[in-house]
Amino acid sequence: MGKITKVLIANRGEIALRIIRTLDGLNIASVAVYHALDADAPHVAAAGEAVEIIGDTPVGAYLDSTQILRIAWETGADAIHPGYGFLSENAEFAEAAEAAGVTFIGPKAETIRLMGDKIASREFVEQNGYPIAPSVTLGDDKEAFKQAAKKIGFPLLLKASAGGGGKGMQIVEAAKDLDGKIALAASEAERAFGDGTLYAEKLIERPRHIEVQVLGDGKGGVIHLGERECSIQRRFQKVIEEASAPGLEDGLRKRIHETAVGIAKAAKYRNAGTVEFILGADGEFYFLEMNTRLQVEHPVTEEITGLDLVAEQIVLAETGKLAHKQKDIAFRGHAIEARLYAEDADNGFLPATGPLLAFKAPEGEGLRFDGGVEEGQEVSSAFDPMLAKLTAFGDDRSQAIERLIEALKQTVCLGVATNVDFLSRVAAHPAFRAGGYDTGFIAAHADELQPEPIGEDVLEILLTAAQLSGKGPIAPPLAAPEPYASIGEWRN
């Protein structure tokens, strides 16, 4: 604790840029780290200083805590902001930073450890008298696990104990699929987290993903900044998030807030965090997990509270005191965030790669664009496929939706497949406008969310444009060697 004068951002992309923006506003110096693949990335240019990191893989460089701590030392950074992903929920890193005398802008290592273990965190929540969904853990006895899983009933969810972001997660429809799905989930969990431990959980009917943003002083003082609705998901990952949750009855909303605050108080939570819940169609809700970091979707909370969450994190790290009382937190208007992913939304949302040949962010009233990519950059498979976040604010929900649809229409991202048109179709869908949707939204409306067939008149325009895009095919009849595929007079 103590005055923070220089912060190293142990991250990349849009979140690194977003953190630097707040640091600039607070007159705090910034240090970026970057892998060679990111040498031309906007976060490198925006930071006061930038230091290259190396690794066996690009992701490995950003995960190299020793190297990053050494850079913090060499550049004189007195604090580290981990952003989300990478080292943000790595308890050893938080510990090592504090041991080196560098403030880790986040919770205590022990809290990260507790909440990072899905099984331990559920036990903790249950012991403190808060609700969790029925579940069972896979130990050494697979047969016992299968029996217990059958008791919970099908369909059920298999999850990685160390997991997050949908990795290692499988839906099991029937008992006969258990063996295959266990093998698949365990292998994915092992590869993603180095830990193949699984648990099975009741699949809640028409579940909504509702989460609550909290701020804690580390001594039991906790306030909440309202909830976020994150039920628009594909592959178990959030795509569209909003604050507040549409159509939530006030009493229920209050109970969810109080539960989140209670859990964070019990953990003596420090800094910013998010308590995630599954809300069933019957109004029952269960603790899902706690994310001990800034979330991707934090902008919607910022828009409706008028607070800067990164600034709040820095104040908490500096003083150990909450800057606001609960009664001072006011909510205004409605905000919706859409995540722009490099992926083929019309083909199973598979990640896509390619060059960003043309890229233009939308502009307009109530719009916020958090991007970390620039035209000319290559979208590689080395990193997460999220390119940017688009947040629309409105006086009410319908205005926010209209602004989001218009903004998505304006967004240009060519050269790599993106989900931007898919997001437009979701935002314009009557069931989305109605609110009260659940995490099955995308699957349930899959047909209606397909692109419309291309009309004759549009086809003619496209073929005309295509003809004018170049003088003819580039690739010779037989496969061209790579160098020939990337040079030629058609390129500008």
Add this chain to the structure above:
Amino acid sequence: MNRIFEIGGERHEISPYGNSELLPMDDGPSWLLHGGSSHRIWMARDGDRIFVRMNGRTYEIEEIDPRSTAKDGAAADDTAKAPMPGTVISVEVKAGQTVRDGEVLMTIESMKLQTQITAWRDGEVEAVHLAPGDEFDRGAPLVGLKGEEG
């Protein structure tokens, strides 16, 4: 010479239009003048892939070399190709093995996400093109099935 473009899985062969024009603007988009009307579009080309954004929708077009079309087609349908770059996690089948529709042939991983490549019909495995640990690019052949008789 006629040119061939593929849009949304369909191929269109067209003879050159003479009276169309593309006028690029400084800030990115272009005006496409065609048949007495004008359209504001964004367009980019990378090799034979062409991207057009018009009226808030993005279209991907591929230019097909007329000389290559004879070689594609039938054979292409009998090989599973990589939907994106990645790594082979495991191979479940061997060449010569008989497989049923839906049977897992190979597990691949891309961007930390595992996907199973399954047989798209009953048949016999003709070739397994990659081994566990191999890395591949988008479009790389993974597993081929022997062509159906008749």
